[in-house]
Amino acid sequence: MDLSLYTFEAWLEMLSNAASLEKLALHMSEVVNADQLMFALIERERNKAHTFCYLVDGQVIGDIAYPLSGTPCEALIQEGFCVHNGAVAEAFPKDTLLKEQGIESYVGYPINNEAGERIGLVAALFKQPKKNLDFIELLFTSLSQSVGAEIRALSSAFALEKSLEALTARNLMFNAIHDTIPDGIVTIDAKGNIQSVNRGGLALFGYEENELIGENITILMPAKEAAEHQGHIDNYASSGVPKIIGRGRKLQAIHKSGGVISIYLRVGEVSLNNDRYYLGYIQNITKTVHLENQLKTFSSRHTISKLPNMAVLKQVLSNALSIIQLARKKMYCAAVSIERFERVQQEHGEKTELKVIECIATKLNILVPEGFTLFHVGLNAFYLVGTKALVSCEEATKFEKKVLEIDGVDIDGATIPFLLTIGSFCFDANALSKTLIWALFDEARAVIDGNGEVRGHRLTEKEIECVLLKERVKQVLPSAIASSEFAFVLQSKVDMNSECHSAELLMRWKSPSLGLVSPAVFIPVAEDGPEILALSQLALNKACEIISNVKQKGKDVTIAVNISANFLTHSTFESALLAVTTKYNVEPKRLILEITESALIKDVAFATSLLQKLSLKGFQFSIDDFGTGYSSLAYLQKLSIHEIKIDKSFVMNLESSVTSQSIVKIIIDLSRAINARVVAEGVETNWQAEFLTSHGCDVLQGFFFHKPQDTEKWQAAVNLGEKSTLIV
Known part of the structure; x- marks a missing residue:
């Protein structure tokens, strides 16, 4: 396929009018549930893409042209593919349409010509991350090849019909053009006798050229079609009404070995020296048909x-x-x-x-x-x-x-x-x-x-409203991160001497569209996607910034930061942690990394190795909400744990529940056995505080001492050496 033979506009018009391509696009859009799907040609001189088939919500709309610069489409032309399962608008901030249209994921592959040059693209855009992206990538690898083959079919027939008007049936120039077309091309006369077969056709059917030239085309047909073929030619010759001329259709053909192959046939007609010839463009679709048959087995x-x-x-x-x-x-x-x-x-x-x-x-x-x-x-x-x-x-x-x-x-x-x-x-x-x-x-x-x-x-209505809120959060969370809508507060933790040397960093979000959104809502949503990595990085940076600021005032403080399971097990976690402490010149021991039991259980072997390595560098680890997950003496024995936090659900019930009191005592004794600090969160009454300190709890945290404070106010209070109201 040589786009230089005709104008770019001529090729674009031809492809835009191709019903077979539109049908392929509609089918693929439905299979992958794409919010947008496009087939486009690349105009390199102007660095633009021109769609020749463009679907939005499964409907064909008018074609568009758009600049490639800064878009994922440009990346796929340069790299050979482009796949983003989430946050694609952040990856390509110059492509403002991605953000405006709420596009979250992108899959794109190039359309290549015979020489392997990238002349176009197929791309699907989604408003949600796709749990099945690997399967979609496989489909699109095949789809780009199928679209390329279909374009070659259309362009080959287009170019060949134009060429044959100026050439005699058997001259050398005709043979040269004929043999450069990679798919099967067969020319027959009005009696059905084969006049020429290109190399692709010979390879397709398994014959040598001398075995086919002069034979009737029915040698390549099943018996039923062979018996009817000449009748179709004669009916067209007498009536002039085309039934298959210019139309593509799927058929079965016979290989030299006797095997059946599936083909896609498009027939064209030319007149040379007042003799009528028929050109058959043949594409081997055996694999495609096999795939279609497999898909059909997934019945309703x-x-x-x-x-x-x-x-x-x-x-x-x-x-x-x-x-x-x-x-x-x-x-x-x-x-x-x-x-x-x-x-x-x-x-x-x-x-x-x-x-x-x-x-x-x-x-x-x-x-x-x-x-x-x-x-x-x-x-x-x-x-x-x-x-x-x-x-x-x-x-x-x-x-x-x-x-x-x-x-x-x-x-x-x-x-x-x-x-x-x-x-x-x-x-x-x-x-x-x-x-x-x-x-x-x-x-x-x-x-x-x-x-x-x-x-x-x-x-309940409240539960339904909560689900709806989470879905809205999912939609706006990426843009909220990009717009820096998140803020931080600190809740002090006090020791046995009523002094505050540490605090827990907590995240807050006031959305312009949703108002105040609870961390209990947006954190789980973030953990289902890549957003949790960005939020975790923000929290680490803020914690180290605060530690550094207080250090400059001559004070040493320790800040606890919640680390999600996804961030802990991510390949960038260790390097990100070391980079941020280096950037702010923070001693690792000034960071307490709070992780949940579920994060540890997710991969105990990996967690054990990582925590041991980072503990040797000075970082401290705390098990958050201890007792509510998969508490196990086995993993506590293996892991490098410096602190255990008693979940607030046990602290809340201390005054009324003997069981809660017993559980808290056991957790404190267990912490002592592994040489870990004990922190109780959710302390709201003097009775709770006295009970906890009397039984050996090292650190207390809750509204009884301090409510979460703005980070600036907290730093000022620490610098002044303010104490809590704890009476020991």
Whole structure:
């Protein structure tokens, strides 16, 4: 494909009118759920990209031209690909459209010509990070090749038809052009006899040139098509009505070996010396057809239960939401799971497990009220979606009660006991989008999974509002970090002498659009994406800055910083930690890195090695919220832990709970056994403070002593040597 043969505008027009490319784009957009998908040619002289197929929300819109400078599209042309699973707008700040359109992720690959030169691109843009990005990358690697092949098909036919008007059928120039086209090109006369085959065609069908020239084209066809072929030629010659001329179609062809190959055929017509010839451009799509056949095996029904599966759920959910929104009514959804399902397989085996799932699916389907649809998702999860507008959720309430009454099934004469759980939500359809409904499904399941005592729960309005807030936080968090909307406060920690030499750094966020957002909301959201790395880096910088400032006033303080599991296990953690302490000339022992038990359990071997290495450099580590996670003497023995923080839930109940008192005493004794400091957080009363100090707690933190303060005010108080109100 040589774009220099014709004007750039001519190629762009040809590709923009190619129905096959548009169809390919529509299919791919649907498969990967792209918010935007584009095919574009590169105009190198002006460093611009011109789309010839541009989809937004699955709809074809007018083509656009845009400068490449500073865009991810420029990066993929330079590097050969560009993939960002989140924060792509931050990576390319000059591309303002990414931020304006809320684009979060980007996948792009180049379109190459025969010489391997990058002449175009295919790219997908997403408003959310993609949990399945590896699969999308594989698809786009293939997609860029498919688009390139399709362009070659169009341009080859275009160039060849133009050339043949000026050439005789067998001259040397024709042969030169013919043989440089890499895909199969076959020329036949009005009787179907083969006049020429290019090298690609010979390779495709496995013949030598002398084996095909002069033979009838039917040698390459299955028997049925071979018998009908001459009739098609004769009908066209007599009627002049084209049925296949100029149109592409998928067919089967016969290889010399007798094997069947799948091809894409486009037929053109030329007249030379008043004789009619037909040009067949042939593309080998055997692999493509095989892939399509594999995709078709993912039918609309679950392979075990034969209930509608996830693919159908997505479509039905979208359609039902649109209909119910028009009615301005409520919509109901639920997620049903089999409680402790792994026991069924462990105790009864895989065959019985599958039979149990089939029986459960049957039982549930019988209970489904009219106007609701049951879907089977994954192995042991079922989703119920109300497809009709509701005034109340009374019918759904009856369904929930009956689901919770199911306690087993009979398989081969034996009763297999189990229990079902159901998390549901009923909401005003006009208040939500499809994306938010998926988030509510996740929350409904999480509430059940996180509470072993509750088997059935319908999300409250407050819980739904919390999910909606988290989704809004997810949307604005990247721009909030870029705009420096986060601030810090310090809460003092006092020692046995009532003196404050340390504090915990806490993050605060006042969003222009959301107002004050609790860390309990935005930190978990950040931990689900790359944002937690940026926030953690901000916190480390601020802590070291404060330690350095106080040091310049002749004081030594220690600052505790919360470190997320994702940051702790990230490849850049150690280097980032060393870089920031070096930048502010801070002694490592002045930093206390608070980590949760879950962060340690995530990879004990890695955590052990890292903590030991950093402890040798002087850094201190504290286990935050001790007693609420996976407390284990085994890992405490291995890890280099300098401090244990008693979770505030135990401190809050000290006055009223003997159990809490006993737990606190045990934690203090345990800390002593491993030579670690004990810090109690959430201290709010004098009674709590006296109890803790009398039993050997080293450091106290809470509103009884100090509320969180602005960092500047805290530094001023430390410099003045202010003490707390603790009476010892």
